[in-house]
Every structure is written in structure tokens, then in C-alpha cells.
Amino acid sequence: MAIPQSPLGLFGTDALIGEEDRAIRDTVRRYVEDKVRPHLAGWYESGEIPARDLAKELGGLGVLGMHLEGYGCAGTSATAYGLACMELEAGDSGLRSLVSVQGSLAMFAIWQHGSEEQKQEWLPRMAAGEVIGCFGLTEPDFGSNPAGMRTRAVRDGGDWVLEGTKMWITNGSVADVAVVWAQVQEGAEEKIRGFVVPTDTPGFTAPAIKQKMSLRASVTSELVLDGVRVPASAMLPKARGLAGPLSCLNEARYGIVFGALGAARDCLETALAYSGEREIFDKPLAGYQLTQAKLADMTLELGKAMLLALHLGRLKDAGTLTPAQVSLGKLNNVREALAIARECRTLLGAAGITLEYPIMRHANNLESVLTYEGTSEVHQLVIGQALTGRAAFR
Template sequence: MTPTPSEPLTDRARDYLDLDSLLTDAERRTQATVRAFVDDRIRPYIADWYERAHFPREIAPQMGALGLLGMHLTGYGCAGRSAVEYGLAAMELEAGDSGLRTFVSVQGSLAMTAIHRHGSEEQKRQWLPRMATGELIGCFGLTEPTAGSDPASMRTFARRDGAGDGADWVLSGAKRWIGLASIAAVAVIWAQTDDGIRGFLVPTDSPGFTATPIAGKLSMRASIQCDITMDDVRLPADAVLPGVVGLKGPFSCLNEARYGILWGVLGAARDSYEAAVRYSLQRTQFDRPLAGYQLTQRKLADMVLELQKGQLVALHTGRLKDAGRLQPQQISFGKLNNVREAIAICRQARELLGGNGITLEHSPLRHADNLESVRTYEGTDDVHTLVMGQAITGLPAFR
């Protein structure tokens, strides 16, 4: 008998190196809980959401109830879970769809982390508890139409209007590819000021703030990305994040997001690989299962090699993070390698599914399309290559 799409694979096909044995009981429980949530609340609906380019807003409080929003943060209603547990959750969510994992990343690793790490006590109490439950959604505005990989060249500017420390801020500029902006209650906006780059908490109902969803996407269709325009948005003096000046503020948040990505993409890769295994065992060609041919087995072996190597990279990176020893250039290693290999696995899986693989009945091509976005955001392949190059040689080569 061969497995149907709903039946489990053999242990060797599912986890060739028995990497589950490297996890603690608490880590396995977290992974199992999130996997069950994905099986119940995402898998049955994701093809429809993707086809309609629909983000299910109702899923936010469901994720909040599981402690997935800002789950690596402590206090203010956040779960305070380990880096490895957060990574495992990201992997399981992205096995459902990159767009749903991206929501958790934007909400927790970007918007909530910015407030938690750089905000005042009052700002934390105002925003974080309701963001942790999913009642309120946040977004993170760094990228601009002309400033993607080079955020230092951003043109968005915040000026003081008035005298003294109580003077208002007036914010003008544009941001692009900002996840969740059209449904967010608060935007973390990074802007130039006379004193350097600062972060601002901008209620999205502020006059002059406009978020417009980007249409016509071929990737991340079950997610929302927006253009933001800010036309003299007036903010009170205490809208600024007081804890940081300069790009180290947004970069510290991006590193949190990149860490989640290097785990998450392995979920898309694993789901695609497992779909290919099941399909090749069921699909008969020339009177025998497709899985019985040497070329098929070579492709499956290549997929599991890179998948499990990527999982080892992610787990080791997570252990370093939990130990407080993780460096940003090590996150670049995982983001560069795991995204690149995940795309290759998804494409190979699609190939094994033949013509049927281009339909939404099967997940690999959807995952591959999504990963084109993941490969671009939070640092392109080229940027992470140069981060690693500088770490290796001591010589910056960005310009």
C-alpha cells in the first residue's frame, strides 16, 4: 500500500536523520501544536485564499490565542518562548503558506519587536498586549520605492514643528512593500530626522496616512503588501521610539525576522518534498509507481539531503540564539542557504508532479512562487552574500 495525501509517511521518508530526537519535549509539543493548527485552519483553505489573493483577517486572534504573536518576547502578554520554539513554529506555519508565516513575522519580529526593544514603557503597555492577542495588527515601514537594499538612502523625513521637547513631529514620505499596512492599526515608520534615523509609532487612521494594497502579485497572494504615503502626518512628541537612533534600530528587528525566515522556508520545502514523495508513490507510469524509477529516487534523495542539512543549520542557529551567542552574519548564512535550497526543493517537487503540479491542488509551485518573495525581502541573496564576504575577509564590498 502507498500513502494517500492524508496519510503519514514512513519515519525515514519524513525525518531521514531522526532530527526530532535533537528536540526537547517542550519543543516537540510546540511543533505539534502549531502543525495541528495549520492542518485544521490553513491547509483546507489556503488554495482558495491564494487564488483569490485573500488574507484571512480572522486568523490573527486564533494565532494570538496560541501565543504565536511576539512569541519570542517576554511580558506584556507575550509568550516568552525560546528561539528554537519560535523557529519550529515558523517552519510549521510556512508548511501551510509563506504568507501566513509572514504575518506572524511582520507582527511579532518586526512591529512588536521594535516597540518591545526600543519603545517607552507607556508605548509598550499601549500597544503590545493587544498586538499579542491579535486584536490589533501592526506593520513595519522601512523599505521605500527607491530604497530597498540601501535603507540609509531613505527619503521619508520627520521634522519638528514647535518649540522644546513637546514639539510635534510632522512626517512625510513614501514606503513600499509594507506587509499588513492596509489592515494595521499602528505602523512603525522609520524616517530621517535632523538627528539621524528614528522610529515612529503612527496610528494608521492619522490624517495624511494612506496604505494601498499592491495588486497583481504572482507571489505571496494570501498576504497583504502595500504602498504607504504620508503627507504631513502630524504626530505628538511622544510618538518617537526613544530607545534607539540610527539604522541599528530597524536592523535589530530585521535580524529577528531573518531568523524566523531561515526556519520558515524549510516548512515550505518539507511540505513540497513530502507532496512529491506521496505523489511519486501513487502515480503509475509504464505500469509501475513513479517512485520506482532511478531518476525519481535521485531527485527525492537530493531533496532530503538539502532539506535536512537546512534543518541542522536552523537548529544550530537557534541554539546559538538561545545561548546569546548568535551574530548577525550567522543569520545571513542561514537565510542565504535555506531560502536558496528551499526554492530548489520546491521546484524539483513541482517537476516530479508533472503537469498536475501547476495546479493549486498541489502545493509545491505555490510554495516556490512564494519563496521568490521571501528570497527578496529581509535582504536579497546578494546582500547576504556580501554580509558573509565582509565577515570572512573583513572588507566591505557593498559599494
């Protein structure tokens, strides 16, 4: 029997990845295969995930905040972080989301914008997975337009008092600390400022969102801030305005550029294996021209997306990656990953809708990845602005 060619192996992309980065990728791949994959279908079906146990395992693996330097973080290359995201999402988007929100949103916000005291207090424990973080930006009425947020922080003596609601917050119900963004009155202007809020602070609640068809193996929550009082030292001193939270989102979006390819690769490898074994009219499904045309087209798109991701990784490692380039990567790679998942589902027929195979789970998850941390439309507008010099967001 013919041995199928690995989709990315056909492109020879391993030759473009350094030895150390490949070793990190392979370590994460083995962890996902051995420790996580056997449980994913059950977690997805039940809508439950052992987030605290996973956080400790992932912290021991060194992937939480792995691309940050100091404070217990591994200080890897951006490319290595991207490859780790790809392997995590080859398991499940929810697993990559846990790591992404922890490292690229909550930890990065403190690392980039926090005081030395905040960094020392939180980052080592977050890197170890002893403390879970979440990132409170999106609100029920303000997703693509975070500048319109209604959450307010009001000075009261030496403290700040936070009032508001956040929505669609990954890790929220299990988090020990939340980075919360709020409008603050500074002179005649309102500015967006960030606050590091322990979740056991009185007035802070995080009810879980349960009725989901996507990202079921992930904790998604609402954050309710009802008179949450924090000291002045809780404010992130180096983040002023919307640029603060947007810098964090760019970090997380970069991980998605690679992560989505993990889901696509897993779908394509599953379809290759299935079509090689499934017999239709007395020969394998893989032996038909229509099947091979689908597999060839999907491999082409996956390979091109991988080349784009590696190119963006090099730009990030060189310190020259721009937000518009991150938008190029997220727009293309999530769009193509979702198309690959849907096409692979057709090759499995009815079996493709079951949890015996990962394809429908990936497809459902990618529907969330398509719209979180910037919808496709928003990324089109970011790219359009870079091309034309004209903002068309309103």
C-alpha cells in the first residue's frame, strides 16, 4: 500500500526551521499526542476541561509566556512560540486559547505595561501555571469597537473602583487574576487604562458561559465588576489609551496565525488517512481523481499559509513585524484553515460529523477563531488602511 506524503512535508518547511525551534515544536507535539488528545473528544462533548491541571502541565512544559524574557519565562524565539501554538491547536483550539490568553494577553500585558512590582508578583507564578490569568477587554456591546467600552474606573481616595461587564472572556471562571481595561477620567479626557485585579476581590464575579457549539473544550466567561476596589498600585503604569490593549491583541493574533494551521493540518492528515483506508466501489477513496484534487488543493493552501506564518515569525524575531502584517496572517490563515476543515469533512461523509474524528470539532472551533481577536472584516479594514492610508472603520 502506498504511504501517504505529509502535507507540510511536501513543502519541505522543516528545512526553514532552526534545530532549537524544531525541538520545541516536537516536544509540544508529543505532549499533545500523549497527554491531551485521548481526552479531547470527551472534554468537547461534556463542555468541561481541567484547566488548572492543564495550566500546571503547560507551565512545566515551559510554554506559558514562553516568548517573554525573564520572570521565569523561557525567552524563546517568536517562531518557536508560533510553532508551539500550531501543535497545541492541532489538538484543539481551546488548548491553544488557554495558552494564548495566559501568555500573549494577560502575561504580556503585565510584562509590557506593568510595574516591576506587578511583574515580580504575578509573572513567575503565571509562567509556572500556578496562577491562571484572563484578559477583560470585550464587552457585550463592544467587540470590534473596544474604544466604546462602558466599564469605568473611578478614583476614590487612594483606590480605584471598577464598575462594568466584560464578555466572552477565555479562562475567566478559573482565573486567579484578571487584566481589566476600563475608561478613566484624566483631566478633561477619558483614557483607557489597565488594571491587574485579583479575582477574589469583593465584587468580582465570573459566571461561565455554557451554551456553546464552539470552543467547548475551553473556559469562556462573563466578568462582572460590581464596585471592585483595587489599590492605585493595581493600575498598569505604562499603558495609556487603546494602544495598550491592542498591543496585547497583536501578540495573541500572531499566535493564531500559526495556531489555525495546526487545526487545518490535523484535519488534512485525518482526511488523508481515512481516504486511504475507506473503500468506495472496490477501491480506496484516495484513488479517485476528485478526492486527489481536493487533497492537492488543500495541501497547496496549507503550505502557502505555513510559508506566510514562518515569514511573519522571522519578521517578529527581527522586531519589524507590523500590525497590518499580523492582520494579513490572521485573515488568510484562519480563512484557509476553516475552508480546509469544511472540505475535509466532505471526504469523511457521515463519519466526519462524529467526535470519533477531530474534523467537525476543529471546524466548529475555527468558527470562533475566525471572529475573535478581530473579525475578518476588521482585518480587511486594517489591511485596507495600510494600502490606502484611509481609515474606513466608520
